[in-house]
Amino acid sequence: MPIGGDPDRYPHRDEVVAYLTAYAARLQTDIHTGRRVSAVRADGAGFTVELEGGG
Known part of the structure; x- marks a missing residue:
């Protein structure tokens, strides 16, 4: 899944957060941090x- 933003620079924090949120939703699974x-x-x-520690 490609990350948005300008391809000539590293993604900004908000772009990474949006990407990870969309990716987790696409997986349709629980994400534990x-x-x-x-x-x-x-x-x-x-x-x-x-x-x-198990779990």
Whole structure:
């Protein structure tokens, strides 16, 4: 998914926030922040993500 804005400069903060918000909505999944990932493993057609401390 391309990020908006001027291609001749780095994106501004608000452009990155808008991009990530749109990307999360497109995925139609829950996004959790503030958690550290300890492992990511291929799982068939997707992935399994393990978090530090479980969950």
